[in-house]
Structures are given as structure tokens and as C-alpha cells.
Amino acid sequence: MCNNCPKNPVYKLHSGEQLCQNCFFKYFEKKVRKTIRVYKLVEKKDEIAVAVSGGKDSLTVLDILYNIYKENKKITLKALMIDEGIKGYRNECIAPTKKFCKERKIPLEIVSYKKEFSFDLDQVVKGRKPCSVCGVLRRSLLNSYAKKLQVKKLATGHNLDDEAQTIIMNQFRKNIGASARLGPMTGIEDHEAFVRRIKPLYFMSEKEIMTYAFLKGIVREFNECPYNKESYRNQVREMLNNFEELYPGTKHSIVSSFMEILPALQKQEKKGKIKYCMKCKEPSSQDVCQKCAVLEQLKLPQ
Numbered sequence: 001m002c003n004n005c006p007k008n009p010v011y012k013l014h015s016g017e018q019l020c021q022n023c024f025f026k027y028f029e030k031k032v033r034k035t036i037r038v039y040k041l042v043e044k045k046d047e048i049a050v051a052v053s054g055g056k057d058s059l060t061v062l063d064i065l066y067n068i069y070k071e072n073k074k075i076t077l078k079a080l081m082i083d084e085g086i087k088g089y090r091n092e093c094i095a096p097t098k099k100f101c102k103e104r105k106i107p108l109e110i111v112s113y114k115k116e117f118s119f120d121l122d123q124v125v126k127g128r129k130p131c132s133v134c135g136v137l138r139r140s141l142l143n144s145y146a147k148k149l150q151v152k153k154l155a156t157g158h159n160l161d162d163e164a165q166t167i168i169m170n171q172f173r174k175n176i177g178a179s180a181r182l183g184p185m186t187g188i189e190d191h192e193a194f195v196r197r198i199k200p201l202y203f204m205s206e207k208e209i210m211t212y213a214f215l216k217g218i219v220r221e222f223n224e225c226p227y228n229k230e231s232y233r234n235q236v237r238e239m240l241n242n243f244e245e246l247y248p249g250t251k252h253s254i255v256s257s258f259m260e261i262l263p264a265l266q267k268q269e270k271k272g273k274i275k276y277c278m279k280c281k282e283p284s285s286q287d288v289c290q291k292c293a294v295l296e297q298l299k300l301p302q
């Protein structure tokens with residue numbers, strides 16, 4: 001039986017509590033609202049772009065933000081999608097995402113690698129690590145298009161699992177500076193060069209989101225990028241999933257202990273000054289930004 005009412009349970013939380021569908025929806029939405037409130041992710045008169053991939057996480061964020069703010073005329077929502085050019089994956093997400101946005105009257109901007117960089121990801125990955133190329137280019141496009149859309153925040157579907165993986169990856173790669181830019185809201189302070197990223201699903205696990213998205217009918221099937229299996233992240237993901245299975249609560253512990261040291265990391269990072277890429281003039285920590293370095297490696301026009 002559900003812990004809160006006499007109905008049959010559909011989900012067991014990592015604390016052992018069991019919830020029926022209705023109580024699970026309430027638990028999920030309450031926790032997301034709390035994250036938004038406690039970390040001040042959305043403020044009065046915010047204009048927000050939601051980075052949508054067409055997957056369960058980003059469409060859940062879009063749906064929840066839409067439901068919370070649809071009556072609030074001072075908060076505007078837009079959707080921003082990057083089409084990397086991954087056959088059999090991204091192209092299949094585009095039509096359902098268009099439909100999803102149309103039903104909610106949310107304007108959707110689609111930006112493709114093909115148009116921006118004159119190639120599809122599929123054309124350039126041979127002999128390379130697809131995610132290293134793709135991640136850098138996508139991050140750069142999301143920031144530059146969020147600025148073009150003149151939004152104040154960029155909401156992403158990052159969840160507890162993603163964050164736990166990134167924290168561990170940064171530790172394994174001795175890249176602590178990058179961890180200072182994590183947290184429910186990225187960036188240490190407002191800066192004209194960056195649109196701050198907000199992660200309303202920060203404390204929700206991938207399993208919880210999958211259950212929510214499926215039961216709510218937000219997605220009907222779960223697609224996975226064909227390149228994901230090869231990635232470093234995927235190995236860390238599998239390792240953490242194994243640990244979670246053996247020691248439930250591991251991912252929560254990683255993220256909550258990280259949140260305790262985050263202010264110290266941010267304080268340290270604040271000392272570094274933002275530079276601008278000498279090629280494209282976008283913000284960068286080096287003379288040449290990662291996007292231009294990747295494009296240079298690919299020997300393709302910028």
C-alpha cells in the first residue's frame with residue numbers, strides 16, 4: 001500500500017517509502033518546486049529558454065516550468081533545441097518536440113550543426129570521441145543562442161545522476177575548477193558573456209524522472225544517443241549505478257556532500273578572470289575557446 005493513502009504503490013523511493021501514482025506526482029513536483037524556490041532558480045520577470053533534446057529530462061523540465069508559470073504573464077518560456085545531426089536519434093526527436101511545444105504554445109528555436117558549422121556530427125566522428133566534439137559544440141551554441149534569444153536563464157534537464165557523474169568525472173580527471181561551475185544554478189555571478197544555467201531537476205534521480213515522464217505521458221519511448229555507449233561518462237554512469245544498487249543513496253550522498261564544499265570552490269574560482277576567445281570573441285578561459293579549438297582540429301571553417 002502507498003505510504004500516504006490506500007492506493008497501490010507505483011514507485012519506491014530510495015528511503016524505502018512507497019508511493020501511488022498521485023502521491024508520486026505530488027512528491028516529484030513538490031521537490032522540484034522546492035529546488036526552484038530554495039536556490040532562487042526563477043525570479044520575477046525572468047525570461048527562460050529551456051534546452052530541449054526531446055528526451056525525458058528536458059521535456060519534463062519544460063512541462064513542469066510550463067505548468068508552474070503558465071498563468072504568470074511575467075515569466076516567459078522558450079525552447080531551444082540543438083540538432084547535432086545524429087541519424088536515427090536526434091532526427092527522430094524533432095517532430096515529437098515540435099508537437100510538444102506547439103500544444104503548449106511555447107516558441108521553439110532549432111539550431112543545427114549543419115547550418116552553424118557546415119557538417120553533421122555523424123560526418124566527423126570517425127576516429128574521434130564523439131562526445132568530446134559534440135559536448136563542446138553544443139555548450140557553445142546553447143550559450144550563444146540563449147544570448148540571441150535574450151533570455152536571462154537557460155534551463156536544462158540535468159538530474160541527480162548527471163551531476164553525481166560529473167562530480168566524479170571531474171575528480172578522476174583532476175579538474176576541480178570545472179566543478180565550481182556545477183550546482184543547481186551555474187555561474188558564480190551574473191555576467192554578460194554567459195547565460196546562467198538552471199537545473200530544476202537537480203535533486204531528482206534518473207529513475208524518478210523516467211517514471212514521472214512515462215506515467216505523465218511526456219514521452220512514449222526512451223531514445224539513447226548511439227554514441228553514448230562509447231563515452232567516459234557512460235563508464236562512470238555504470239560504475240555509479242552498480243554502487244547505487246549495492247549501497248542505495250550513494251548518488252544522493254555524492255551530490256549532497258558536494259553541495260557542502262561548492263561555496264568554497266566558487267570562492268576560489270571567483271579569482272579567475274573571464275577572457276574572450278581571440279577567434280570568435282566568445283567567453284573563454286584560454287586565448288582560444290574550446291569550440292574554436294575543436295573546429296580547428298576538425299579542419300573545418302569556423
Ligand code: SF4
Nearest residue numbers: 130131134225227228
Ligand atoms: S551522447 Fe555524446 S554524441 Fe550523443 S548527444 Fe550526448 S554528447 Fe552528443
Ligand SMILES: [Zn+2]
Nearest residue numbers: 002005020023
Ligand atoms: Zn498515495
Ligand SMILES: [Zn+2]
Nearest residue numbers: 277280289292
Ligand atoms: Zn572561439
